[in-house]
Amino acid sequence: MAIAAARRRLRERPLETTVLLSIIGYALVIGTFVLDLPIYPDLTLSQVNTLSHLTAIINAVTTVLLVFGWYWIKVGEIEKHRAAMGSAFVSIMLFLVVYLLRVGGGSGEKSFVGPDLVTYAYLIMLAIHIILSIVAVPVVLYALVLGLTHTPAELRETAHARVGRIAASAWILSLVLGVVTYVLLNHVYDYELAAMIVPIGF
Numbered sequence: 001m002a003i004a005a006a007r008r009r010l011r012e013r014p015l016e017t018t019v020l021l022s023i024i025g026y027a028l029v030i031g032t033f034v035l036d037l038p039i040y041p042d043l044t045l046s047q048v049n050t051l052s053h054l055t056a057i058i059n060a061v062t063t064v065l066l067v068f069g070w071y072w073i074k075v076g077e078i079e080k081h082r083a084a085m086g087s088a089f090v091s092i093m094l095f096l097v098v099y100l101l102r103v104g105g106g107s108g109e110k111s112f113v114g115p116d117l118v119t120y121a122y123l124i125m126l127a128i129h130i131i132l133s134i135v136a137v138p139v140v141l142y143a144l145v146l147g148l149t150h151t152p153a154e155l156r157e158t159a160h161a162r163v164g165r166i167a168a169s170a171w172i173l174s175l176v177l178g179v180v181t182y183v184l185l186n187h188v189y190d191y192e193l194a195a196m197i198v199p200i201g202f
Contacts (some may be wrong), residue, residue, distance in 0.1 A: 011149035018142040032104045040104030051102035056182040058095040062088050063175045070168050078152050114189035125177045132174035139167040
């Protein structure tokens with residue numbers, strides 16, 4: 001009964017639900033970067049690197065799920081599409097937990113060290129990745145809330161398809177750029193640790 005009532009409220013107020021969930025998500029991330037929250041364990045550099053590798057793997061898996069989800073809806077495989085997109089959301093929630101643990105428990109951020117031209121390219125890709133990550137949150141949540149609270153037939157009367165295309169495009173590009181910047185920072189070039197001010201690397 002309570003689940004049915006909650007589902008009905010979500011269905012009737014998808015925009016309000018999206019705004020609330022977005023605010024909670026933003027508050028968690030901003031709080032971790034700005035406040036010294038005593039909820040994270042102190043991590044060694046080795047542990048930070050392990051979590052960095054894990055976030056890259058999660059991003060890669062999420063990207064694959066999103067691409068398959070996009071393909072399946074194009075060919076009319078609705079249940080496979082829903083499963084892929086739902087799994088992608090669970091995957092990105094796992095990413096958020098690991099990422100916040102790494103940032104909150106680390107003693108600094110990695111600053112990219114490489115040739116000037118590569119550094120500029122890295123910073124541009126990183127900036128696009130961060131901006132898309134921030135902007136995509138409410139769009140992804142709105143598409144998800146609609147998808148979870150409406151039948152496939154009902155979704156045709158909503159903005160789910162249009163919003164979903166925007167959400168998936170931004171999300172995939174952000175994830176791909178995140179993996180590319182991770183590889184450049186951790187495997188191709190070098191880094192130095194700097195005091196954490198803003199999220200500048202994996």
